[in-house]
Amino acid sequence: MPALSLEVENLSAGYGPTRVLEGISFTVPAGARLAVLGRNGMGKTTLLATLAGQTRRYQGQIHLGGSDVTAAPSAMRAHRGLGYVPQTRCVFPTLTVEENLFVGLKARSKTALEEAYAMFPRLKERRRNLGNQLSGGEQQMLSTARTILGRPSVLLLDEPLEGLAPVICEELMAAFTELAKSGDMTILLVEQRIQSALDFADRVIILERGRVAWTGTPSDLSKDHEAVESLLGVGGLH
Ligand SMILES: Nc1ncnc2c1ncn2[C@@H]1O[C@H](COP(=O)(O)OP(=O)(O)OP(=O)(O)O)[C@@H](O)[C@H]1O
Numbered sequence: 266m267p268a269l270s271l272e273v274e275n276l277s278a279g280y281g282p283t284r285v286l287e288g289i290s291f292t293v294p295a296g297a298r299l300a301v302l303g304r305n306g307m308g309k310t311t312l313l314a315t316l317a318g319q320t321r322r323y324q325g326q327i328h329l330g331g332s333d334v335t336a337a338p339s340a341m342r343a344h345r346g347l348g349y350v351p352q353t354r355c356v357f358p359t360l361t362v363e364e365n366l367f368v369g370l371k372a373r374s375k376t377a378l379e380e381a382y383a384m385f386p387r388l389k390e391r392r393r394n395l396g397n398q399l400s401g402g403e404q405q406m407l408s409t410a411r412t413i414l415g416r417p418s419v420l421l422l423d424e425p426l427e428g429l430a431p432v433i434c435e436e437l438m439a440a441f442t443e444l445a446k447s448g449d450m451t452i453l454l455v456e457q458r459i460q461s462a463l464d465f466a467d468r469v470i471i472l473e474r475g476r477v478a479w480t481g482t483p484s485d486l487s488k489d490h491e492a493v494e495s496l497l498g499v500g501g502l503h
Pocket residue numbers: 280283285303304305306307308309310311312352
């Protein structure tokens with residue numbers, strides 16, 4: 266499937282009566298790479314979960330590749346090409362790595378599997394291990410690899426680098442960049458490692474208390490010291 270655009274218009278959502286997101290609007294063209302930044306608790310996970318159809322929506326619209334998926338349940342959004350790697354990893358403890366990779370897939374493509382293993386050689390070494398025999402970082406890789414194996418048109422990644430060693434982070438970011446460059450995937454990346462996210466992305470939004478507080482390119486952001494300090498709480502970027 267080719268990459269699809271994602272349009273979000275005036276979206277408000279939360280959990281039961283708790284409103285977390287208010288009036289969120291942004292567009293990601295097909296094949297683009299958006300970094301979603303913000304301090305802890307500002308609504309980044311809630312935004313991705315809302316795009317995946319897993320929260321309560323109060324108002325607003327979501328378009329995937331030009332078609333309205335606002336009312337579509339999560340399974341339908343996944344079917345339309347939305348892939349979501351949640352911040353809380355989902356690994357089945359009693360299945361092997363390879364069985365975990367194929368959960369939810371209709372066809373077992375050997376080529377796609379080899380591509381996933383090329384991206385995560387560590388998973389190939391451990392392919393016969395059970396989910397509960399993996400380290401935190403390996404579970405992380407498995408969760409990401411499984412979603413990529415489903416060849417989504419729009420990929421939502423919630424802190425994919427959390428808990429991974431620096432050398433693996435670099436490899437993983439390079440692999441995500443390749444996926445996006447191939448033109449087959451639009452990628453939304455939530456990351457606390459700000460520099461890695463900015464090196465990867467071609468556009469950025471920053472959330473502050475559930476609203477979009479800043480929008481621009483990575484190079485605009487590295488020049489906007491005030492936004493970096495007040496919205497991200499860091500002294501500066503390289
Ligand atoms: N299931 C839930 N029910 C009620 N409130 C929730 C729930 N999950 C998150 N929240 C609240 O929504 C707000 C945004 O949380 P969210 O997880 O989206 O933040 P985040 O930006 O992803 O933070 P972090 O960087 O720590 O992952 C927080 O105030 C949080 O307490």
